[in-house]
Amino acid sequence: MEFxxxxxxxxxxxxxFSGPLSSILDxxxxxxxxxxxxxxxxxxxxxxxxxxxxxxxxxxxRMGHFSAPWGNEIRVxxxxxxxxxxxxxxxxxxxxxxxxxxxxxLEPSKENLYYIMVNLLLSxxxxxxxxxxxxxxxxxxxxxxxxxCGLIMIKQNGRTIVGATRYMIxxxxxxxxxxxxxxxxxxxxxxxxxxxxxxxxxxxxxxxQYRMPLLVALGLMSVGLAIKSALxxxxxxxxxxxxxxxxxxxxxxxxxxxxxxxxxxxxxxxxVIGFDIVRxxxxxxxxxxxxxxxxxxxxxxxIRESNVxxxxxxxxxxxxxxxxxxxxxxxxxxVIASLFHIISHAATKSLLFVAASGLTDAxxxxxxxxxxxxxxxxxxxxxxxxxxxxxxxxxxxxxxxxISKLLFAQASVEAVHKLLPALxxxxxxxxxxxxxxxxxxIRIYTPEKKEVLAAKQxxxxxxxxxxxxxxxxxxxxxxxxxxxxKSEPIVELLQSGLQMFA
Amino acid sequence: xxxxxxITNYEEAIAMILFGxxxxxxxxxxxxxxxxxxxxxxDTAMYLxxxxxxxIEGRKAPIVVDGVQSVxxxxxxxxxxxxxxxxxxxxxxxxxxxxxxxxxxRRYHTLNLDEITTRLEKEGL
Numbered sequence: 204m205e206f207x208x209x210x211x212x213x214x215x216x217x218x219x220f221s222g223p224l225s226s227i228l229d230x231x232x233x234x235x236x237x238x239x240x241x242x243x244x245x246x247x248x249x250x251x252x253x254x255x256x257x258x259x260x261x262x263x264x265r266m267g268h269f270s271a272p273w274g275n276e277i278r279v280x281x282x283x284x285x286x287x288x289x290x291x292x293x294x295x296x297x298x299x300x301x302x303x304x305x306x307x308x309l310e311p312s313k314e315n316l317y318y319i320m321v322n323l324l325l326s327x328x329x330x331x332x333x334x335x336x337x338x339x340x341x342x343x344x345x346x347x348x349x350x351x352c353g354l355i356m357i358k359q360n361g362r363t364i365v366g367a368t369r370y371m372i373x374x375x376x377x378x379x380x381x382x383x384x385x386x387x388x389x390x391x392x393x394x395x396x397x398x399x400x401x402x403x404x405x406x407x408x409x410x411x412q413y414r415m416p417l418l419v420a421l422g423l424m425s426v427g428l429a430i431k432s433a434l435x436x437x438x439x440x441x442x443x444x445x446x447x448x449x450x451x452x453x454x455x456x457x458x459x460x461x462x463x464x465x466x467x468x469x470x471x472x473x474x475v476i477g478f479d480i481v482r483x484x485x486x487x488x489x490x491x492x493x494x495x496x497x498x499x500x501x502x503x504x505x506i507r508e509s510n511v512x513x514x515x516x517x518x519x520x521x522x523x524x525x526x527x528x529x530x531x532x533x534x535x536x537x538v539i540a541s542l543f544h545i546i547s548h549a550a551t552k553s554l555l556f557v558a559a560s561g562l563t564d565a566x567x568x569x570x571x572x573x574x575x576x577x578x579x580x581x582x583x584x585x586x587x588x589x590x591x592x593x594x595x596x597x598x599x600x601x602x603x604x605x606i607s608k609l610l611f612a613q614a615s616v617e618a619v620h621k622l623l624p625a626l627x628x629x630x631x632x633x634x635x636x637x638x639x640x641x642x643x644x645i646r647i648y649t650p651e652k653k654e655v656l657a658a659k660q661x662x663x664x665x666x667x668x669x670x671x672x673x674x675x676x677x678x679x680x681x682x683x684x685x686x687x688x689k690s691e692p693i694v695e696l697l698q699s700g701l702q703m704f705a
Numbered sequence: 706x707x708x709x710x711x712i713t714n715y716e717e718a719i720a721m722i723l724f725g726x727x728x729x730x731x732x733x734x735x736x737x738x739x740x741x742x743x744x745x746x747x748d749t750a751m752y753l754x755x756x757x758x759x760x761i762e763g764r765k766a767p768i769v770v771d772g773v774q775s776v777x778x779x780x781x782x783x784x785x786x787x788x789x790x791x792x793x794x795x796x797x798x799x800x801x802x803x804x805x806x807x808x809x810x811r812r813y814h815t816l817n818l819d820e821i822t823t824r825l826e827k828e829g830l
Contacts, residue, residue, distance in 0.1 A: 342794060352801060364808050
């Protein structure tokens with residue numbers, strides 16, 4: 204066994220323990236510890252990715268050296284490593300991009316608590332990605348929820364506390380259903396390790412036993428995770444939670460937390476139950492319908508919104524709809540499109556949140572749509588970044604969003620009965636996306652009269668304050684263009700990863 | 706409908722009914738404290754269900770006494786372990802929910818989530 208194989212475990216433990224460490228440091232040091240830890244974890248995951256690409260097969264890491272039916276396992280393949288690397292990159296950039304806001308909006312004594320939450324969140328995300336044990340996954344889902352709730356409510360105002368409460372309530376309903384589903388599966392199969400469960404499930408499925416309990420368990424787990432990842436119509440908590448929390452929280456929540464749950468759902472589909480059984484059970488059709496409704500209704504809600512942050516939040520509802528639509532197609536190509544969209548949406552949405560905060564910096568922190576008139580001139584880089592993000596969301600070629608839409612369209616061709624609704628929903632949703640994003644882009648590049656600017660006391664953003672944010676935005680733009688222009692190797696990685704995933 | 710099965714597995718049926726009660730309370734109640742009570746009923750119902758899954762008629766708890774080491778003498782210990790883990794999780798989320806409730810009560814002097822929402826809109830935040 205090579206030393207690299209220990210890295211996934213070391214990553215989880217490292218970020219779990221760096222949390223308590225930041226609680227005793229002062230905020231400057233805690234910040235640096237946090238950034239170092241995320242960078243180190245990212246580097247380790249790159250090493251793991253290289254290792255699994257070189258060996259060409261997934262490996263199982265036994266926790267505590269107990270073998271299969273008894274012990275707890277970590278299972279690492281290409282797909283897991285790619286996801287872990289992307290999550291680390293996006294989390295690092297979101298943390299850098301929001302550092303100014305954190306200093307300004309959080310109480311100084313609370314700032315190092317923020318880093319505890321971020322470290323816990325990262326460790327739970329990594330555990331969700333790597334674990335091969337269903338109950339461990341449940342425990343880390345709860346850790347994820349708790350730390351995400353902390354990230355929302357650490358900026359104290361009425362909205363964020365209510366948002367955090369609503370988030371907790373919906374999440375607890377979701378995790379209740381997830382746990383019940385896991386209990387059912389355990390009752391049927393007698394195993395908790397994912398690969399063992401699949402063995403038994405295939406056996407009992409082929410003889411036709413326990414069809415109903417299996418369906419109920421699958422349905423409970425799907426609906427539970429769908430609630431937790433804010434699939435329409437379970438998105439009530441989302442605009443408040445994303446719209447009023449501090450920038451790095453909003454970016455991390457929208458691009459990583461919900462994606463972690465979706466990744467777990469994909470894992471349950473392909474590794475725990477088996478994707479063909481899931482397809483036969485028609486649970487995917489339900490997800491497909493809700494995904495399509497979400498794609499359209501999320502965009503409609505976003506058009507009606509006059510607060511820019513909330514508008515971007517509603518756009519997340521639509522994008523989650525895309526991901527579930529891809530899953531709902533029930534083909535491998537659909538799953539790959541969903542996985543690519545997880546990555547591209549994460550890169551784009553965090554870019555949009557950071558860029559929007561750059562624009563509001565130049566508008567006296569007002570998030571009102573009309574106050575942003577001409578903000579693209581007052582903070583030039585943020586204007587460019589917001590434009591790139593918007594173009595990517597709409598799906599203009601050369602941006603990340605275009606590739607994911609292309610993949611969705613190609614995947615829907617394979618699923619004959621779902622071809623027409625999927626394509627219509629893609630088209631309608633793209634037009635609606637264009638309506639609200641282009642409206643905002645035009646608004647931020649409409650020059651504002653000098654008198655109005657003087658009356659509202661809007662001044663150009665000081666570039667000396669914006670260094671960290673500028674670095675983050677440039678990296679995000681580069682990441683977006685990279686995903687848009689050089690998508691082939693990434694799609695190939697996802698394809699080979701999905702093959703060794705099940 | 707397999708009615709006789711329902712009679713033999715009446716414990717599981719009760720666990721599911723309790724789960725439903727807790728779930729609907731958590732979802733539908735307006736009072737935050739009642740929501741938290743619903744959450745706890747839901748979680749406890751799940752532990753009942755898990756514990757039932759591990760119980761085997763006529764066997765003892767898996768603690769080795771008098772040197773009896775045969776597997777046949779004990780019940781399945783894994784669900785008990787899961788229940789313990791689950792209790793830890795549910796304690797921490799209850800504590801978090803209660804602390805959020807305290808925050809909201811101090812700010813708005815009410816426990817009704819709808820009323821808090823309407824007041825938020827009046828504040829215009």
